[in-house]
Amino acid sequence: MVAPKGHLLIVDDEANTLASLARAFRLGGYEATVCDSAVRALELVKTQPFDMILSDVVMPEKDGLSFLEDLKNMELPTPVVMISGQAHIEMAVRATRLGAVDFLEKPLSTEKLLLTVENVLRLKRLKEENEELLGRLGKHQMVWSGEAMRRVMAQIERVAASETRVCILGETGTGKELVARTLHEHSPRRSGPFVALNCAAVPAELIESELFGHEKGAFTGAGARHVGKFEQAQRGTLFLDEIGDMPLAMQAKLLRVLEEGEMERVGGDRPIAVDVRVVVATHRNLEDLIRQGKFREDLYHRVYVFPLFLPPLRDRPEDIPALVDHFARQIAAQNGWKPATFASDAIDELKRYTWRGNVRELRNMVERLLLLATGDTVDVATVQTALPSQTASAQNGLDVPAAGTLAERVDTFERETILAELRRHQNHITQTARALGLERSYLYKKCQQLGIALRALRKE
Numbered sequence: 476m477v478a479p480k481g482h483l484l485i486v487d488d489e490a491n492t493l494a495s496l497a498r499a500f501r502l503g504g505y506e507a508t509v510c511d512s513a514v515r516a517l518e519l520v521k522t523q524p525f526d527m528i529l530s531d532v533v534m535p536e537k538d539g540l541s542f543l544e545d546l547k548n549m550e551l552p553t554p555v556v557m558i559s560g561q562a563h564i565e566m567a568v569r570a571t572r573l574g575a576v577d578f579l580e581k582p583l584s585t586e587k588l589l590l591t592v593e594n595v596l597r598l599k600r601l602k603e604e605n606e607e608l609l610g611r612l613g614k615h616q617m618v619w620s621g622e623a624m625r626r627v628m629a630q631i632e633r634v635a636a637s638e639t640r641v642c643i644l645g646e647t648g649t650g651k652e653l654v655a656r657t658l659h660e661h662s663p664r665r666s667g668p669f670v671a672l673n674c675a676a677v678p679a680e681l682i683e684s685e686l687f688g689h690e691k692g693a694f695t696g697a698g699a700r701h702v703g704k705f706e707q708a709q710r711g712t713l714f715l716d717e718i719g720d721m722p723l724a725m726q727a728k729l730l731r732v733l734e735e736g737e738m739e740r741v742g743g744d745r746p747i748a749v750d751v752r753v754v755v756a757t758h759r760n761l762e763d764l765i766r767q768g769k770f771r772e773d774l775y776h777r778v779y780v781f782p783l784f785l786p787p788l789r790d791r792p793e794d795i796p797a798l799v800d801h802f803a804r805q806i807a808a809q810n811g812w813k814p815a816t817f818a819s820d821a822i823d824e825l826k827r828y829t830w831r832g833n834v835r836e837l838r839n840m841v842e843r844l845l846l847l848a849t850g851d852t853v854d855v856a857t858v859q860t861a862l863p864s865q866t867a868s869a870q871n872g873l874d875v876p877a878a879g880t881l882a883e884r885v886d887t888f889e890r891e892t893i894l895a896e897l898r899r900h901q902n903h904i905t906q907t908a909r910a911l912g913l914e915r916s917y918l919y920k921k922c923q924q925l926g927i928a929l930r931a932l933r934k935e
Contacts, residue, residue, distance in 0.1 A: 479506040481526035481596050486516045486542065487558075488534045492581075496529070496588075503589045513542035520546070525553050527595055532559035532566060540566070543573045554595050558583065617650075617657050618801045621793035623786045623928060627654070634781050635661035640733075642718075642778050643756035645785030645926060647883055648833030651756035652716060654783060659712040664752055667711025672704050675720035682725050684741050687732075693742025705738055708751045718778065719759035719770060730774045753778070759882055760924050784926045787890075788833045792826040798834065799825065802841040815848055820855040828862055831887065890925040893918070 483505050485496050493509040500507040510516040513530065514537050520528070528546070532539035539557055546555060557570045560581035567578040576595055579588065617628065634641055635658045643651045652671060659669045677685050684693075688703030704713055715721070721729070732738045733753065737746040755778045764770035788794070799817055807814045817825075821844075830836055843861055844853045893911070900906040908918040922928075 480504045481592075482506045482508070482524070483592065484516065484519065484525040484528045485509045486513055486528065486530040486534075486539070487511065488531065492531070496583075499585045499588065500592070503592075505592070513537040513539065516542065517545055520549075520551060520553070526599065527592060528553055528555045529592075530555060530557055532557055532570070533561055540569060540573065543570060543575060547574050554599055556591060556595060616801070617653060618798050619791075619794045620797045621791045623791040624794060627783065627785060630781075630783055631657055632661065634658070634783075636663065638752055640752075640778055640780040641754045641783055642761075642781070643754065643783045643785065644924070645756075645758065646787050646833055646886065647758050648835035649785040649787055650834050651758075651785060652714060654785065655712070655714040655716075655754045655756065658754060659714075659752075662712065662752065664711050668708055669712050669714065670704050670708035671714040671716060673716045675717035679722045679725070682722065683728065686725070686729070687738045687740055689741035690743050693740070697742070700740075703738075703740065705732065705749045705751055706747065708749075710750050712752045712754060715753065715755045717757055717759075718755040719757040719761055719764055723769070723771065726771045726774050730771065730777060733774075733777050758886065760886070762924075784923065786926050786928065788830040788837060790926070790928070795826050795837065796822050798837055799841055802838045803845060806838075806842050806845055812845065813851065815845055815851050815853055817844075817853045818855060821853050821858045824855050824858045824862070886925060889921070890927060893922060893925065893927060 480503070483500055485493055485500075485507055487493050487496070487509075488511050490511065493511060497507040497509050508519070508525070510519060513534055516528075516530070519525075530539045530542055534542075539559070543555055543557065546553070554576045555574065556577045556579060557567075557575045558579045558581060559566065570578050576598075577591055579591065617624075619625070619628065631654065641655075641658060643654050645651055655671070656669055659665060672685060674682065684697075684701060684703065686703050686705055688701045688706055689697050691697060691700050715729075732749065736750070737748045739746055761770055761775055761779065765772050765775060796817075799822060803815060803817065806812070825837070825840070832839075840861065844857055847857050847861055848854075849857075893907070896907045896910055897904075900910065904918065905915055908915045911918065913921070
């Protein structure tokens, strides 16, 4: 059975007109509901959705213009076309001002009527698609203003147009999935799907099914065929977040798919070709995991082709004003709140904070501050009240991270230790390496892994 092109509501007090219009629309592939009263039509639109409404103007009890005004007051987004056998300029102008998308005169040509409906529904779909795209852009927009992220964006632009596999590295909350989405949106695969899987969030016994899918009856509880992430991402991008947490057995199967370009569903008996660009991300040090026997070296060489390092927010405070403004507008729009601004000293206070949770923590803080603000401006006192104490987690004179996994806390501690030693030696790299008991080459490598930019450091 072919699905109808759209569901139309026809409102007219003449039975013959309703019958002829309904027949014409049904023959044209539309579903048509008829109603001989504007009053009853108002009740109908409250209980069921329509893609478009066609209404006569001259009707007893309630005329079409009053009906149109009621629809406008209801803020109904459904497009309305008015029809009348007594049309005049003033009537058409008033209908247009009340929101009618078109005004047709009786007698109606079936050909013209169907063309009008087709055009109106096409414009409606385009408007909906545009709003969806704008919403996606707002939700997944990369926001930055400083040099550190300018370099990252330049790398994204350089690698996005290729099929090169990208490994995104950075602390939790720095926006690794957002970077992966940006890569996809700037790639030749942008018209295909973007599919994401967090490897750390899926139990080890289920991750194969999540990635490759399964056939009905493949295991207990598999009551129907399940299409996995690889098939969902056909001709698009598959983002594997926290790949360092993928079980070793699964790593071997993933490697085979990357090498051969085909996979099998769990319980399946035939290979399925996959055309997918794989982008991975991790907050872990994959080379350390290799030495510990927790990550396959051959898989590392498959996915670690073009590394992208995302600096933590504390290393790019110049981005905070733009991020705060973006989040404030986004959160206000989502909740229907009146937009609020942040005082300059409030922004300065936010820039001094260390942001262990990075951009994710900043967004949560902005939402909290908008709720706490008593006026249209978030002042510094509100920020100082809301921010956690910077010294709450200090122990034995060392700033120990108070949240995150053990690996995250170790990375953070190592990073801050190196930065502190660099400051103590005025960015003299050889002296810093000596003080830390490291080879200069290893210090460079460690800084790269932890996202510490050494390019600006001139002292050797």
